Amino acid sequence: MALAHPNIALIKYWGKRDEGLVLPVTDSLSMTLDVYPTTTRVRLGEGAGPDEVVFNGVSASGEALRRITVFLDLVRERAGRTQRAVVETRNTVPTGAGLASSASGFAALAVAAAAAYGLRLDARELSRLARRGSGSASRSLFGGFALWHSGAGTASLEEADAVSYAEPVAAADGLDPALVVAVVNAGPKEVSSRAAMRQTVATSPLYGPWAASSAADLAEMRAALVRGDLEAVGEIAERNALGMHATMLAARPAVRYLSPATVTVLDAVVELRRAGVAAYATMDAGPNVKVLCRRADAARVADAVGAVVGASSVVVAGPGPGARLLDGGDS
Ligand SMILES: Nc1ncnc2c1ncn2[C@@H]1O[C@H](COP(=O)(O)OP(=O)(O)OP(=O)(O)O)[C@@H](O)[C@H]1O
Numbered sequence: 001m002a003l004a005h006p007n008i009a010l011i012k013y014w015g016k017r018d019e020g021l022v023l024p025v026t027d028s029l030s031m032t033l034d035v036y037p038t039t040t041r042v043r044l045g046e047g048a049g050p051d052e053v054v055f056n057g058v059s060a061s062g063e064a065l066r067r068i069t070v071f072l073d074l075v076r077e078r079a080g081r082t083q084r085a086v087v088e089t090r091n092t093v094p095t096g097a098g099l100a101s102s103a104s105g106f107a108a109l110a111v112a113a114a115a116a117y118g119l120r121l122d123a124r125e126l127s128r129l130a131r132r133g134s135g136s137a138s139r140s141l142f143g144g145f146a147l148w149h150s151g152a153g154t155a156s157l158e159e160a161d162a163v164s165y166a167e168p169v170a171a172a173d174g175l176d177p178a179l180v181v182a183v184v185n186a187g188p189k190e191v192s193s194r195a196a197m198r199q200t201v202a203t204s205p206l207y208g209p210w211a212a213s214s215a216a217d218l219a220e221m222r223a224a225l226v227r228g229d230l231e232a233v234g235e236i237a238e239r240n241a242l243g244m245h246a247t248m249l250a251a252r253p254a255v256r257y258l259s260p261a262t263v264t265v266l267d268a269v270v271e272l273r274r275a276g277v278a279a280y281a282t283m284d285a286g287p288n289v290k291v292l293c294r295r296a297d298a299a300r301v302a303d304a305v306g307a308v309v310g311a312s313s314v315v316v317a318g319p320g321p322g323a324r325l326l327d328g329g330d331s
């Protein structure tokens, strides 16, 4: 059994250079959370044949099953094994809601499947493997802050594949961050992150400029983390996320994940700043808002966003651990 937590990108991954290898256009940087764990167990069946997947207690079918089977095929190929797998996975995070379920999901699956098929991989190789399931999963192998290298700048896709993994990045001890999650809508999105980023790269005139500016955002973000400058970390994260959403809004046809309630939460975040609280918003491909603040301010931020979405729809997260095997056994 493997355990992994979602991660929320402060510098977003949005857009692939290669779909098959899941190679991103840009580097990205995230914080792994200490809430919403996914647990995944992989057992091997007798012979070859279709994999069986139980997802949150229900037999999986369609795209969710297909993505897991494609991933297991990759693991089998690397291990030189052919047995089918029986997978049981359970998310505590809402699935497909823009709260990084694919990150915790494929990080846990990578760890559990590698163990079940006898692949001995270190954290870096597990990160490369998890990337093939879902790009953002590469970062959930690591706790705290993690940087996923795009591999751009290498001469070939093979070389990019070899160096596109995540690794931990330094942050000042004094930073003491929290991410206050305001759940606007826990339901699954209509358009997956995968499809939306494909459409954005293919059609949005704003995509190129955002990707170019993201490199500068990343360099500034790393320096701000090392300084422990939460205001700068937050400002950079907020502009990077809003810029990502701008690229989607300019896609043809537009992709819009932000809802009226999202914008009301964003207003509450601006109000908090006016009142002197360092609070900054980031959104993934969904309507839900994550507010970066100091841990000491988290209760105040939770109250303010709870007034919009309801107190029971607010979860306060801190930096969490990397993915790991729970039982040390063969699954
Ligand atoms: N535990 C899991 N095991 C395997 N696959 C999962 C798991 N959880 C989610 N997924 C896959 O990830 C898909 C959702 O991914 P998607 O990236 O669209 O949304 P998200 O991760 O919730 O949002 P975002 O990436 O914007 O934060 C699901 O439909 C399913 O295919």
Ligand SMILES: C[C@@](O)(CCOP(=O)(O)OP(=O)(O)O)CC(=O)O
Residues within 6 Å of the ligand: 008, 009, 011, 012, 013, 014, 022, 028, 100, 102, 103, 133, 134, 135, 136, 137, 193, 194, 195, 283, 284, 285
């Ligand atoms: C907005 C994001 O959350 C997009 C995540 O996209 P995915 O990692 O879910 O996409 P695939 O690689 O196609 O599975 C930003 C981020 O997590 O960096």
